[in-house]
Amino acid sequence: MQTTILRLILGDQLNERHSWFSQVDDSVVYALMEVRSETDYVRHHVQKVVGFFQAMRLFAEQLRAQGHRVHYLTLDDPDNRQTLTDNCRMLVERYGAARFEYQEPDEYRVDEALRLLAASLPIETRCVSSEHFLSERDELKRLFSGKRTYLMERFYRAMREKWGVLMEADGRTPLTGRWNYDAENRKRLPPGLRGPAGPSFVRDVSPLVALLERAGVPTMGRIHPKHFDWPLTRAESLRLLEHFVQERLPLYGDYQDAMSQADGWLFHSRLSFSLNIKLISPLEVIQRAVAEWQAQPERIPFSALEGFVRQILGWREYVRGVYWAEMPHYRTLNFFEHTAPLPEWYWTGQTRMNCLRHAIGQSLDHAYAHHIQRLMVTGNFALLLGAHPDEVDAWYLGIYQDAIEWVELPNTRGMSQFADGGIVGTKPYVSSANYLQRMSDYCKGCPYDPKQRYGPRACPFNALYWDFYDRHADRLRNHPRIGMAYPLWDRMDGSERQRILEHAQRIKENVSRY
Ligand code: FAD
Numbered sequence: 001m002q003t004t005i006l007r008l009i010l011g012d013q014l015n016e017r018h019s020w021f022s023q024v025d026d027s028v029v030y031a032l033m034e035v036r037s038e039t040d041y042v043r044h045h046v047q048k049v050v051g052f053f054q055a056m057r058l059f060a061e062q063l064r065a066q067g068h069r070v071h072y073l074t075l076d077d078p079d080n081r082q083t084l085t086d087n088c089r090m091l092v093e094r095y096g097a098a099r100f101e102y103q104e105p106d107e108y109r110v111d112e113a114l115r116l117l118a119a120s121l122p123i124e125t126r127c128v129s130s131e132h133f134l135s136e137r138d139e140l141k142r143l144f145s146g147k148r149t150y151l152m153e154r155f156y157r158a159m160r161e162k163w164g165v166l167m168e169a170d171g172r173t174p175l176t177g178r179w180n181y182d183a184e185n186r187k188r189l190p191p192g193l194r195g196p197a198g199p200s201f202v203r204d205v206s207p208l209v210a211l212l213e214r215a216g217v218p219t220m221g222r223i224h225p226k227h228f229d230w231p232l233t234r235a236e237s238l239r240l241l242e243h244f245v246q247e248r249l250p251l252y253g254d255y256q257d258a259m260s261q262a263d264g265w266l267f268h269s270r271l272s273f274s275l276n277i278k279l280i281s282p283l284e285v286i287q288r289a290v291a292e293w294q295a296q297p298e299r300i301p302f303s304a305l306e307g308f309v310r311q312i313l314g315w316r317e318y319v320r321g322v323y324w325a326e327m328p329h330y331r332t333l334n335f336f337e338h339t340a341p342l343p344e345w346y347w348t349g350q351t352r353m354n355c356l357r358h359a360i361g362q363s364l365d366h367a368y369a370h371h372i373q374r375l376m377v378t379g380n381f382a383l384l385l386g387a388h389p390d391e392v393d394a395w396y397l398g399i400y401q402d403a404i405e406w407v408e409l410p411n412t413r414g415m416s417q418f419a420d421g422g423i424v425g426t427k428p429y430v431s432s433a434n435y436l437q438r439m440s441d442y443c444k445g446c447p448y449d450p451k452q453r454y455g456p457r458a459c460p461f462n463a464l465y466w467d468f469y470d471r472h473a474d475r476l477r478n479h480p481r482i483g484m485a486y487p488l489w490d491r492m493d494g495s496e497r498q499r500i501l502e503h504a505q506r507i508k509e510n511v512s513r514y
């Protein structure tokens with residue numbers, strides 16, 4: 001009798017080029033499942049749950065069309081036990097499987113659960129690579145063995161050398177002689193400039209939305225069920241990549257940090273969801289961008305290309321390395337001992353502060369905000385306010401289409417909230433209204449005045465900024481990268497400082513009204 005192998009495919013493992021699928025094998029059953037344990041561990045954006053489930057369904061259909069055997073458990077399947085592990089146990093039994101196989105999960109929580117499951121099954125089990133990333137889980141830890149910090153720049157250079165990306169023929173010298181073009185990638189957006197219209201992937205997801213409603217899955221955010229516009233297949237993701245390299249890459253670097261009321265995407269790629277569920281691979285994205293630059297060097301500045309490669313070969317792999325090096329204690333870190341709740345308007349966008357209203361409103365509408373909106377608007381305010389990192393994490397993990405813990409947690413708790421005390425970021429990313437006014441047009445049309453520090457019209461970022469530095473002086477005053485903040489604060493006269501701190505206190509006590 002033929003033995004059966006049960007292979008689990010998680011919702012973020014939709015990699016059709018995985019070696020598992022290189023040949024059709026009748027003895028293999030592929031299992032995909034929509035489960036409450038995944039929909040409910042945090043309150044997700046409705047577009048995120050729909051996006052994952054719809055992409056999984058399309059992937060299953062494609063496998064079937066290629067001749068593979070697939071067992072797909074929908075959320076309302078009567079056989080569905082609603083956790084990954086219980087379903088796997090049930091399917092192992094049902095198929096009389098002689099072997100259970102799964103791909104390395106990217107989340108600590110799922111990794112633990114599947115390791116325990118594998119250890120408890122009375123059959124052979126095997127965990128294989130997801131064949132997606134450009135570094136091993138423990139590569140960062142090995143590279144920095146014996147060091148106190150993990151320097152992203154050093155990791156990035158090691159990855160450039162390892163993969164021969166943007167390197168001279170000797171393999172050690174960066175193309176152009178320079179590794180880093182960050183300084184060139186911080187321009188202000190000229191008035192009226194917008195990103196090009198992107199390709200559309202519109203599909204009707206009403207049945208899935210209705211299913212989530214029937215099942216009572218708690219979600220946040222908004223969705224147009226007949227107009228769902230995320231790429232959900234490899235072909236669609238490649239189309240988005242093509243659009244990006246043709247239309248957006250030339251200005252990607254220049255306006256990487258810019259923010260606009262009229263355009264929430266500007267020249268960003270919007271590829272993170274496709275990458276994170278593995279419809280496309282980081283290497284092919286990088287290679288496609290490099291090939292376009294090689295074909296049209298006069299159209300694509302090297303600084304734009306390097307800025308883009310840095311995000312994927314550098315930051316994306318780096319945060320994954322930090323995650324695996326530091327979990328599970330990483331998710332409990334709270335360097336500043338912050339305890340405040342996040343204001344209720346993080347879930348509604350109903351605040352008078354224009355920058356926050358826009359960044360949150362856009363996130364609720366599209367499950368997307370670009371990096372600087374996440375870091376310098378929503379993250380900045382949460383940190384200045386002293387929000388508990390658990391609350392901040394739950395919000396980021398829920399609201400973004402691309403949010404999976406391995407990438408969300410080091411970005412949020414580390415880079416944005418400095419709750420890790422400097423493992424990811426070398427200093428806290430905080431700013432007053434000054435930065436937001438320089439890098440965005442949000443302050444135009446805001447009822448608050450970015451120049452005032454206190455008083456009814458004063459921008460709340462200003463008083464909170466100084467209050468942050470004042471209350472954390474013991475931790476930050478001697479920090480080598482803080483720069484001018486403390487000398488400026490010390491030079492202000494005492495009554496000015498007093499007014500600022502009193503105003504900050506009023507904001508903290510009444511934040512729901514701002
Ligand atoms: P682009 O600007 O076009 O960048 C290209 C690609 O580079 C992205 O698709 C992404 O894969 C990668 N990338 C860029 N920056 C980072 C970074 N800091 N870390 C990892 N990858 C990066 N990214 C996620 O994928 N999931 C998250 O849950 C997530 N949470 C974040 C939370 C906070 C507080 C912050 C500050 C950033 C977070 N990021 C997260 C990183 C970044 O904001 C998003 O990857 C990016 O905005 C996605 O949009 P894009 O594809 O248009 O990016």
Ligand code: SF4
Binds near residue numbers: 353354436448461
């Ligand atoms: Fe944001 Fe302050 Fe500018 Fe208003 S004035 S948009 S609150 S930075």
